[in-house]
Amino acid sequence: MTYKLGIIGTNWITKQFVEAAHESGKYELTAIYSRHTTTGQEFGQDFNVDAVYTDLEEFYNSGINVVYIASPNSVHFEQVKAAIKHDLHVIVEKSAFSNPDEYDEIMALLAEHKDVRMFEAARHIQQPNFKIIEDQVAKMEKISGATFVYEKYSSRFDDYLAGKEPNVLSRKFSAGALTDLGIYPIYAAIKLFGKPQSTHYFATPLRNGSDGRGIAIFRYQDFDVTIEFGKGSNSHLDSEILGLRDTLVIGDIAEVLDITYYDADKVAHELSQAPVDNPMVPEAEIFADMMTNQAETAEEYQKLLTLSQTVNQVLFDLRQDAGIVFPADK
Ligand SMILES: NC(=O)c1ccc[n+]([C@@H]2O[C@H](COP(=O)([O-])OP(=O)(O)OC[C@H]3O[C@@H](n4cnc5c(N)ncnc54)[C@H](OP(=O)(O)O)[C@@H]3O)[C@@H](O)[C@H]2O)c1
Known part of the structure; x- marks a missing residue:
């Protein structure tokens, strides 16, 4: 099946996703x-x-089967809710x-619209x-700890230094280093090691x-994971997972490049x-498969949804610890 795709948000990431979606052939x-x-016309x-469309209702009624949403974080909730209600x-x-x-409300809505599939586009965990x-x-005898680093100077940090408030660094848009970049290593840690017992930020x-x-x-039963991230400087440190005498080194935990195992x-x-040219192709393919083959992929889909919800809870816990409140918080 070829899905009729609608998009929200016209920045560069949407272009990259549409190219990936077309490349997948789905x-x-x-x-x-x-x-x-x-x-919109320029993007098209x-x-x-x-x-x-500039009217969301008309857009959702335009005959599309799936919507890709890349608006600022705080806007996602209402747009996703409306999309699910349109099946x-x-x-x-x-x-x-x-x-x-917000996530609880979305889960309740998904329970009423059982054929709808909703995915958080965490592209790195879908990479080969x-x-x-x-x-x-899974092969390592013991995990003793891990350090994940993802710290990249953002062009939007120039705006911040110039006295402006770019969306991506604004609480108003549920944004900042944690929700924008920290989420990549946090997803990685939770996918690899599960939900931590306790967290500090x-x-x-x-x-x-x-x-x-x-x-x-992140504190686990037998080890701790340190996660460092930021948008106002560049780190050249690798990430690593420590075994006993062995170590797994990952050059880039978000792009998932340069993986070396030291025995x-x-x-x-x-x-x-070798990295895929467009890192959004694997997720586009996997999501299409889960939309098409719902019965066969039901377990994998539930795992993905649970992972996304766990990441959301952990991000919230970390913000609570650091005293960061978003206007979207009740
Ligand atoms: N997966 C990845 O690699 C990746 C990379 C970058 C970003 N992202 C994610 O993609 C999303 C968008 O990020 P971004 O940096 O592109 O955000 P952004 O530039 O602030 O906004 C993205 C788009 O949303 C619309 N928009 C802007 N302000 C808005 C507002 N106040 N209300 C409603 N719509 C608004 C605009 O489209 P129109 O002008 O056409 O309405 C804009 O092009 C975020 O969730 C971000 O985390 C993911």
Whole structure:
């Protein structure tokens, strides 16, 4: 089946997703939602699509089967809710929702619309290279700890330094370093090791009360995971998972590149595959498969949904620990 795809949000990430969706052969872009007709038309030119809507209701009634939502985080909730009520499948960008209350409401709605599939677009955990990490972790005799680092200077940080408040660093949009970049290593940790027993977040605050960088610590039964992330500086540190004498080193935990396993004799084994050109292709393929083959993929889909909800709860717990409140919090 080829899914008729509608998109919300017209920034570069949506273009990358539409290209991935087309490359998968499972989707065809047919409708664009934008707050401004001209912005939507400009976006549509690259794909020869001129069905542009500024009214969400009309957009959802335009005959699409699935919507990809890449608006600012705080806007996702209402857009996803409306999509589910229209029985549309949803692919929503990370961070999917602002807090667990929002997620609970979405889960209740999904329970009423059983054929609808909703996915949080955490593209890195769908990469073949992530599976390689999972397989290697499963083979390691013992996990003693891990350190995940994802710290990248954002072009939007220039705006912040110039006195502005870019969406991605604003509490108003449920954003900041934690929900924008921290979510990648946090997803990785929870996918690999499960929900931590306790969490702490040492955030470096921005002048607007959101976080520009920070260090989170996840406590598990036998080990701790340290997670460092930020949007106002560049780290060149690798991430690593410690065994006993052995170590798994990951060059980039969000792009899932350069995976090297050092065995007990410190001999290096390169494990990673060459990266896929467009890192959104694997998720586009997997989501299409889960929409089409619902019975066969029911268990995998539930696992993915539970993972997404767990990440949402942990992000909330970390914010509570650091005293970061979003306007979307009740
Ligand atoms: N997976 C990834 O690799 C990746 C990468 C980047 C971003 N993301 C995620 O994608 C989402 C969008 O991020 P972004 O940085 O592109 O955000 P953004 O630039 O702030 O906004 C994205 C789009 O949303 C619409 N928009 C902007 N402000 C809005 C508002 N106040 N109310 C409603 N719509 C608004 C705009 O489209 P129109 O003008 O056409 O309405 C804009 O192009 C976020 O959830 C982010 O975390 C994911």
